[in-house]
Amino acid sequence: MSDRRTAILESAARVIARRGVRGLRVEELAAEANVSKALIYYHFEDRADLLRRTLAYVNNRAERYTTEQPGTARPDRPLRRLERALLLEFQDIPHVRENSTAWGELRASAVFDPELRGELALADVIWVREVADCLGRVQPAAPESALTASAERLTALLEGLSTRWLSDILPLEDARARMRGAIEAEVAHLARHARCPVHRTASALPSSQDLFD
Numbered sequence: 001m002s003d004r005r006t007a008i009l010e011s012a013a014r015v016i017a018r019r020g021v022r023g024l025r026v027e028e029l030a031a032e033a034n035v036s037k038a039l040i041y042y043h044f045e046d047r048a049d050l051l052r053r054t055l056a057y058v059n060n061r062a063e064r065y066t067t068e069q070p071g072t073a074r075p076d077r078p079l080r081r082l083e084r085a086l087l088l089e090f091q092d093i094p095h096v097r098e099n100s101t102a103w104g105e106l107r108a109s110a111v112f113d114p115e116l117r118g119e120l121a122l123a124d125v126i127w128v129r130e131v132a133d134c135l136g137r138v139q140p141a142a143p144e145s146a147l148t149a150s151a152e153r154l155t156a157l158l159e160g161l162s163t164r165w166l167s168d169i170l171p172l173e174d175a176r177a178r179m180r181g182a183i184e185a186e187v188a189h190l191a192r193h194a195r196c197p198v199h200r201t202a203s204a205l206p207s208s209q210d211l212f213d
Contacts, residue, residue, distance in 0.1 A: 005043045008033045009057040012050060017101040021051065021109035048115045055106050055116065059123050062089070062099055078137035083183060085134060086158055090165060090176045100162050107159070128152050138187055141194035150186040157182050 011033035015024050024047075030037045044050040066088040089100065110116040131151035136142065161178055164170035170178075 002043075004033075004035060004039060008035060008040055008043060008050075009054055012054040013058050013061075013102040014098060016054065016105050017098040020105050021113075024051075048113075051106065051109075051113075051116060052119050054102070055119050055123065058099055058102050058106065061095070062103070065091075065096060065099075078134065079183075079187065082131070082134040082138060083180065085131070086154065086179055086183065087176055089158055089162060090172055090179065092172055097166065101166055104159070104163055104166070124155070127155055131155055135186065135190060139190040139194055142190040143193060146190055146193040150190055154182060154186055 008029070011029055012024065015029055015032055019028075026037050026040055026047075030040055033040075040050070044053065066085050089096070091097075106116060107120060110120050128148065128151045131154055132144075132147040135147045135150055136144075139147075158179060161170065161175045165172055165175040
């Protein structure tokens with residue numbers, strides 16, 4: 001990817017985080033990226049193309065900072081790796097806050113803009129699959145359907161907690177504590193599935209008390 005194209009995408013994420021998708025204007029984006037409007041139209045077919053590629057950029061950037069490894073020669077254990085992948089979404093540093101805010105704005109805009117839904121659906125499938133794979137390494141005997149269901153609940157909860165944290169409804173440490181509790185509840189739930197891999201009803205899902213204690 002060219003430096004100019006990357007600069008435009010970085011700036012688009014910044015403007016979306018600051019003003020929302022509806023507030024994204026080509027004039028402001030050009031000024032933010034220090035490029036001409038013509039260069040933006042050269043790199044991107046139209047506004048929809050710019051939004052789709054900004055979504056992919058935000059998603060890729062999140063993947064980079066949530067898969068960073070600590071400075072140690074000893075590899076993380078599976079549970080620790082899972083915790084890191086999810087808890088690193090809660091960091092009070094500018095580029096993480098910006099990334100999470102931009103992701104939330106892009107997801108919200110898909111309610112009104114069907115053109116973004118396909119990209120978001122694909123990103124969700126990949127994210128859930130990655131979390132399910134991590135859970136599978138923690139509880140390898142758990143059935144695939146249970147791993148996927150747990151991953152869907154964890155990623156959905158993460159997005160909700162992130163929104164509350166970013167809007168100052170929930171303190172950062174409380175959001176992280178809720179996420180840790182949810183991970184523990186899902187891992188315990190999968191352990192029960194592994195011991196008794198039979199069809200379970202909705203009553204067997206983790207309770208709200210399990211998730212937030």
